[in-house]
Each structure stands twice: as C-alpha cells, then as structure tokens.
Amino acid sequence: MKIIKKPSNIKKIIDNEKAEGKTIGFIPTMGNLHRGHISLVEKSIRECDYTIVSIFINPLQFSENEDFANYPVTTKEDIEKLSDAGVDLLFLPNTNTMSKYPFKEVKASSLTNALCGVSRPGHFKGVTTIVSKLFDITNPDYAFFGEKDYQQLLIIREMTKDLNLPIKIISGEIIREEIGLAMSSRNSYLSYKQRINASLIFKYMKQAKSRIEEGGEKIDSIYQLKKKLMFIPNADVDYVQFFDEKNLKKITKATEYGRIFIAVYIGKTRLIDNIRVRLK
Numbered sequence: 001m002k003i004i005k006k007p008s009n010i011k012k013i014i015d016n017e018k019a020e021g022k023t024i025g026f027i028p029t030m031g032n033l034h035r036g037h038i039s040l041v042e043k044s045i046r047e048c049d050y051t052i053v054s055i056f057i058n059p060l061q062f063s064e065n066e067d068f069a070n071y072p073v074t075t076k077e078d079i080e081k082l083s084d085a086g087v088d089l090l091f092l093p094n095t096n097t098m099s100k101y102p103f104k105e106v107k108a109s110s111l112t113n114a115l116c117g118v119s120r121p122g123h124f125k126g127v128t129t130i131v132s133k134l135f136d137i138t139n140p141d142y143a144f145f146g147e148k149d150y151q152q153l154l155i156i157r158e159m160t161k162d163l164n165l166p167i168k169i170i171s172g173e174i175i176r177e178e179i180g181l182a183m184s185s186r187n188s189y190l191s192y193k194q195r196i197n198a199s200l201i202f203k204y205m206k207q208a209k210s211r212i213e214e215g216g217e218k219i220d221s222i223y224q225l226k227k228k229l230m231f232i233p234n235a236d237v238d239y240v241q242f243f244d245e246k247n248l249k250k251i252t253k254a255t256e257y258g259r260i261f262i263a264v265y266i267g268k269t270r271l272i273d274n275i276r277v278r279l280k
C-alpha cells in the first residue's frame with residue numbers, strides 16, 4: 001500500500017492508473033477505523049480496480065465545544081488494517097498540506113435544515129467543503145459512505161449532483177457491534193456501563209420499527225421511543241425524528257420507506273443512529 005501525504009503526488013498516480021483504464025474507488029475517513037469503515041473498503045475493492053482511503057480529521061466540521069482536540073488517533077493500527085484489507089493507496093495529509101491546497105468553501109444543501117444540521121450548525125458545510133476537496137485530489141469514479149451518517153450520505157449525493165461531479169456515491173449499510181450499537185469511532189469514549197446502556201438505543205429503535213410496520217400509530221410509536229430513550233441512565237436525547245428517507249421531509253402517503261433518526265448523548269458522548277421502516 002502506498003502512503004502519500006502530498007495532494008500533488010496523488011494526482012500523478014491517479015492519472016497513471018486512469019490512463020490504464022482502471023476505475024478508482026475512494027473512502028474518505030477520519031481514521032480510528034472500525035469494521036464499518038472496512039466494510040466500505042471491501043466494497044470498493046470488490047467493485048473498483050484501485051482503492052484509495054484518506055485519513056484526515058477535518059477541523060472544519062467540528063465546532064468549538066466539540067471533540068476535535070480529543071478525537072481518537074490510531075494511525076499505526078489504521079495503516080495495518082488498510083494494508084491487510086488490500087487498499088492500494090492511503091492519502092494521509094496533515095492540516096498544513098490540506099490548507100495550502102486552494103480552498104473553496106462548498107455550501108451544504110437544504111437537507112441540512114434538519115437533524116444534525118440543526119444540532120451542529122456549520123458541521124455539514126465543513127463536511128462538504130473537505131469532501132469536495134478530497135474528491136478533487138483523488139478524482140474517483142466511485143465514493144463510499146456509510147448509512148450510519150445517513151444525512152451526510154444524502155448531502156454528499158446532492159453536492160455531487162450540484163457540482164456535476166462524475167462520481168457515483170455508493171452507500172454501505174450500518175455495521176453493528178454484537179450488542180447492537182452502531183459502529184462509530186466515538187464508541188471508544190464509552191465506559192463498559194455506558195456501552196450497555198447505549199445498546200438499548202437500537203433495541204428500542206427496532207421495537208418502534210416493528211410497531212409501525214405492523215400498522216401501529218406512527219406519532220405515538222415515535223413518542224414512545226423518545227420516552228424510552230429518555231429513561232436510559234445518563235442519556236440526554238438530542239432528537240428523535242421519523243422522516244421520508246428520500247428527502248428527510250415529513251412522511252406522506254407517497255412515502256415508501258421512512259427512517260427513524262436519533263441522536264442521544266450517553267454521558268458526554270453523542271451517538272447517532274437510524275433504522276429503515278417499510279411503509280408500503
């Protein structure tokens with residue numbers, strides 16, 4: 001696996017690979033890699049001829065009171081995992097190199113007016129700005145994003161369309177720990193007891209999903225879910241919402257699949273999760 005730090009060096013390599021007719025798959029990450037990331041890497045390796053992963057903890061997507069300074073860094077282990085998985089190139093820039101590269105702010109779409117866009121103002125603009133820059137550097141044919149960050153996935157899809165980028169955005173399903181907790185780098189902040197409490201989130205979401213799919217009242221099912229989440233020890237519920245999965249708007253008669261979205265603090269750790277609900 002090649003490890004490259006400078007954007008200009010990547011461009012040359014990719015141009016050569018593309019000249020040989022190879023398709024490029026790209027997975028942007030902030031490191032501290034877990035099975036969720038690796039499942040995206042495996043998907044890219046299956047579907048593309050050349051797979052690039054980036055590790056960059058993007059300062060633009062954290063606000064002042066968030067965990068940028070403490071975000072877990074496990075570069076040595078990450079390199080091992082990526083190399084074992086068969087990644088061709090790791091882009092590992094530092095903040096300096098990234099800010100030297102011409103910087104164009106990219107506005108996030110109207111999809112930011114809900115969920116994490118409300119709780120974390122500016123977050124998605126930080127994501128779209130850095131992802132568009134990473135797309136420019138790596139010039140992929142396919143880019144892979146996990147469904148745990150479902151809103152991010154839709155926003156990136158929309159951005160790609162907006163900017164007319166010839167990149168296909170592929171999603172990967174949520175990978176869960178055995179106790180049901182959605183895989184996230186932030187799970188490493190949780191104590192043993194907090195992990196057990198956090199595992200209730202998925203249990204309760206599954207109950208709400210079944211209730212709605214069996215014809216139960218939607219508003220009441222979501223209300224009951226919210227109440228159960230509020231009673232998890234040390235939990236502080238940021239939001240619980242049920243939206244059309246296509247546009248993050250209210251469920252209508254035309255909605256085929258809704259999704260329940262939650263953000264819950266367990267202690268100081270903010271966890272997000274979502275689950276698909278069939279309505280037709």
Ligand code: PAF
Pocket residue numbers: 028029030056058061127130131149152
């Ligand atoms: O999902 C993430 O880890 C980040 O938001 C991303 C896409 C790597 C952009 O910094």
